[in-house]
Amino acid sequence: xxxxxxxxxxxxxxxxxxxxxxxxxxxxxxxxxxxxxxxxxxxxxxxxxxxxxxxxxxxxxxxxxxxxxxxxxxxxxxxxxxxxxxxxxxxxxxxxxxxxxxxxxxxxxxxxxxxxxxxxxxxxxxxxxxxxxxxxxxxxxxxxxxxxxxxxxxxxxxxxxxxxxxxxxxxxxxxxxxxxxxxxxxxxxxxxxxxxxxxxxxxxxxxxxxxxxxxxxxxxxxxxxxxxxxxxxxxxxxxxxxxxxxxxxxxxxxxxxxxxxxxxxxxxxxxxxx
Amino acid sequence: xxxxxxxxxxxxxxxxxxxxxxxxxxxxxxxxxxxxxxxxxxxxxxxxxxxxxxxxxxxxxxxxxxxxxxxxxxxxxxxxxxxxxxxxxxxxxxxxxxxxxxxxxxxxxxxxxxxxxxxxxxxxxxxxxxxxxxxxxxxxxxxxxxxxxxxxxxxxxxxxxxxxxxxxxxxxxxxxxxxxxxxxxxxxxxxxxxxxxxxxxxxxxxxxxxxxxxxxxxxxxxxxxxxxxxxxxxxxxxxxxxxxxxxxxxxxxxxxxxxxxxxxxxxxxxxxxxxxxxxxxxxxxxxxxxxxxxxxxxx
Numbered sequence: 001x002x003x004x005x006x007x008x009x010x011x012x013x014x015x016x017x018x019x020x021x022x023x024x025x026x027x028x029x030x031x032x033x034x035x036x037x038x039x040x041x042x043x044x045x046x047x048x049x050x051x052x053x054x055x056x057x058x059x060x061x062x063x064x065x066x067x068x069x070x071x072x073x074x075x076x077x078x079x080x081x082x083x084x085x086x087x088x089x090x091x092x093x094x095x096x097x098x099x100x101x102x103x104x105x106x107x108x109x110x111x112x113x114x115x116x117x118x119x120x121x122x123x124x125x126x127x128x129x130x131x132x133x134x135x136x137x138x139x140x141x142x143x144x145x146x147x148x149x150x151x152x153x154x155x156x157x158x159x160x161x162x163x164x165x166x167x168x169x170x171x172x173x174x175x176x177x178x179x180x181x182x183x184x185x186x187x188x189x190x191x192x193x194x195x196x197x198x199x200x201x202x203x204x205x206x207x208x209x210x211x212x213x214x215x216x217x218x219x220x221x222x223x224x225x226x227x228x229x230x231x232x233x234x235x236x237x238x239x240x241x242x243x244x245x246x247x248x249x250x251x252x253x254x255x256x257x258x259x260x261x262x263x264x265x266x267x268x269x270x271x272x273x274x
Numbered sequence: 275x276x277x278x279x280x281x282x283x284x285x286x287x288x289x290x291x292x293x294x295x296x297x298x299x300x301x302x303x304x305x306x307x308x309x310x311x312x313x314x315x316x317x318x319x320x321x322x323x324x325x326x327x328x329x330x331x332x333x334x335x336x337x338x339x340x341x342x343x344x345x346x347x348x349x350x351x352x353x354x355x356x357x358x359x360x361x362x363x364x365x366x367x368x369x370x371x372x373x374x375x376x377x378x379x380x381x382x383x384x385x386x387x388x389x390x391x392x393x394x395x396x397x398x399x400x401x402x403x404x405x406x407x408x409x410x411x412x413x414x415x416x417x418x419x420x421x422x423x424x425x426x427x428x429x430x431x432x433x434x435x436x437x438x439x440x441x442x443x444x445x446x447x448x449x450x451x452x453x454x455x456x457x458x459x460x461x462x463x464x465x466x467x468x469x470x471x472x473x474x475x476x477x478x479x480x481x482x483x484x485x486x487x488x489x490x491x492x493x494x495x496x497x498x499x500x501x502x503x504x505x506x507x508x509x510x511x512x513x514x515x516x517x518x519x520x521x522x523x524x525x526x527x528x529x530x531x532x533x534x535x536x537x538x539x540x541x542x543x544x545x546x547x548x549x550x551x552x553x554x555x556x557x558x559x560x561x562x563x564x565x566x567x568x569x570x571x572x573x
Contacts, residue, residue, distance in 0.1 A: 041409070113558075118311060141303045204393045240403075
């Protein structure tokens, strides 16, 4: 492919055009988050002086605590999901025991069941287990719901690990758990990372479950806190956007730490998962 | 031999131990819930004290409920719109793949991921601001260029004629999520030799796209198509964020998920909610089987 300058330039312009529109929401969020309502009314388009950094302090007062709640729920859910799914995937990948095939389909069938059909009976289960208004009401159903997909992906990876590596551990007298710790986990770190990030993002965006299952505002998640902030009758646009920024920052930070995992892991996983 | 059998038995014990916790969790929080939902589709149920078997009454009510038909009609529009929305990510991936400079190619790929890292619910809330009639960005822009008068407002979300269009358009240019990266990964599997051969044969860019690139990413397109259709049928959270429980003017944008939420948690009709849930399940199931058939035949 020889580069012809004009054709090459038009490709760059097309991509830059798409990126421009993709960044519009981020731009406005950032720029408005530093305005007071008067500046916003006069000029919503461009940053204007002075910057109102106190918007962030005020927004933090309103949603800061809920960010910690969300982080706690997301991390516990993700850890639990990955630990259990690794155990399950190891079982399905390594053991041809009676009932294993049948059990596997029991898990896989769940991928066809739409969570939306579960909304009503799940509410009933949560209340009858006494989990209403606790973080477990979010953590346990999310962990259960994630098992099928995570087991499916991890099983494919574990099946591809060469037998020799497991033999080595068995010769040293190690059982299943040490095989998982010394062989499976080190080799599946990239895919575990990708699955982990997917899980954290899902929890960060989840607002239906906290809306239904949490009552106390000190337990509430950031998603519901943002909805409440947005729904207030008189809006302070700067504070609102500052709140959106604050709610996004933990995920942005996660992205900065795991950029390569994101760009490479997702595409590699996508190709493999076909 | 006896020793081996014993060994195998002990290994099996450990093996079943591995699956015990995931299984317990799934049985309680998935299968129990599913069974309960199916059973209560035949009940009058307020989620609390009223619990009475009513046979097929929910189903009959559902078949006569114009809101139910309307909700599936709305979801049909969204699915059709999503088909069109799949085009830009494909084009973006192909163009990105053809950018000669490796450095820019990498920078662009990273930049495509950045918008995706903003939580999708925040993106929706920002778009809700764009659509806001009085001080929203969209109307301000139209006032700026003089398309509407200084005190005119367009009710992007509250005007029955615009609600669905606005909901389809949000997220433009729809290149976020995994689409672009997945297609790109497929395209990068095409070896240089194929391109060189095409060039020797005098194939132009369009020919290369149709004959070489499209066939090689059809798998990815099909996977995305399946995932998109299934998730579109189930999605309702975005509508709730934009329009609240009511689903817009006269419930114009009420989708099945939102209808379940409303019937159960606003009207206390838990059994009816379960029944609508069953219909969504059956449609998803039919589509999944159809999709699997499609994939198998083509392979």
